Amino acid sequence: MHCRSCDSQVSITAGTIFHGTRSSLRLWFQAIWWVTAQKNGASALGLQRILGLGSYETAWTWLHKLRRAMVRPGRDQLSGEVEVDETFVGGVEEGGGRRHVGKKALVVIAAEIRGRAMGRIRLRCVRDSSAASILPFVRQAVAPGSLVVTDGLPTYAALPNAGYVHQRKVVRGSGDDADVLLPRVHRVASLLKRWLLGTHQGRVERSHLPYYLDEFTFRFNRRASRHRGMLFYRLVQQALAVDPVPYGRLVGGSKNPAPQDVGPP
Numbered sequence: 449m450h451c452r453s454c455d456s457q458v459s460i461t462a463g464t465i466f467h468g469t470r471s472s473l474r475l476w477f478q479a480i481w482w483v484t485a486q487k488n489g490a491s492a493l494g495l496q497r498i499l500g501l502g503s504y505e506t507a508w509t510w511l512h513k514l515r516r517a518m519v520r521p522g523r524d525q526l527s528g529e530v531e532v533d534e535t536f537v538g539g540v541e542e543g544g545g546r547r548h549v550g551k552k553a554l555v556v557i558a559a560e561i562r563g564r565a566m567g568r569i570r571l572r573c574v575r576d577s578s579a580a581s582i583l584p585f586v587r588q589a590v591a592p593g594s595l596v597v598t599d600g601l602p603t604y605a606a607l608p609n610a611g612y613v614h615q616r617k618v619v620r621g622s623g624d625d626a627d628v629l630l631p632r633v634h635r636v637a638s639l640l641k642r643w644l645l646g647t648h649q650g651r652v653e654r655s656h657l658p659y660y661l662d663e664f665t666f667r668f669n670r671r672a673s674r675h676r677g678m679l680f681y682r683l684v685q686q687a688l689a690v691d692p693v694p695y696g697r698l699v700g701g702s703k704n705p706a707p708q709d710v711g712p713p
Contacts, residue, residue, distance in 0.1 A: 467692035518666035
């Protein structure tokens with residue numbers, strides 16, 4: 449394409465995730481349609497087979513580029529009443545206590561309370577359960593002034609000073625299990641682990657896990673949509689707004705450090 453203002457040749461894919469691709473946009477759109485049409489997500493092997501791509505590496509690269517487009521820049525924060533809690537991805541390790549991270553990944557979950565139902569969600573990998581790790585997530589994910597419902601972890605005691613109304617539900621001594629006191633975040637945690645194990649066979653490297661969380665969030669928040677075409681349109685629209693990501697950055701991950709394989713959740 450010729451730019452009239454600077455008199456230079458410009459590609460229509462410049463500045464998008466399609467930048468530098470050797471494949472046709474039609475094939476990319478077929479990939480996006482297939483990804484958004486799969487209720488339980490898409491694996492690289494499945495994408496390679498359905499499109500007849502030459503290598504698994506190409507399918508893996510395309511999926512990771514699309515996952516980076518699943519977070520809309522400047523998306524709205526959660527609001528109203530919001531449950532927040534953490535969960536481990538990677539199974540149980542002996543020793544270290546219930547909140548010991550070890551080789552597992554710690555994921556913070558925020559879920560809107562909508563009566564007895566659930567609204568939108570947000571997920572993020574964090575280093576540990578300290579206030580320095582969790583409070584920045586809450587500030588980014590939840591609008592100030594919202595009611596934040598948590599368990600009794602002391603980390604959340606700082607929420608009122610951060611501009612939130614805080615409601616603690618302490619599991620110990622309550623007579624109820626955690627999934628009764630905070631049902632929405634525990635439901636999300638269960639579905640997330642089932643999705644990682646079912647669609648991806650649990651083989652997700654921790655350095656790439658944040659982008660799988662983005663995909664899960666994208667799908668979950670649009671779970672009630674009856675129009676696959678709108679999901680396709682939304683992902684294409686966001687793909688045009690995301691900067692290109694070189695292959696080296698795709699392979700390296702990550703919004704959060706940690707190179708180990710998470711393994712079966």
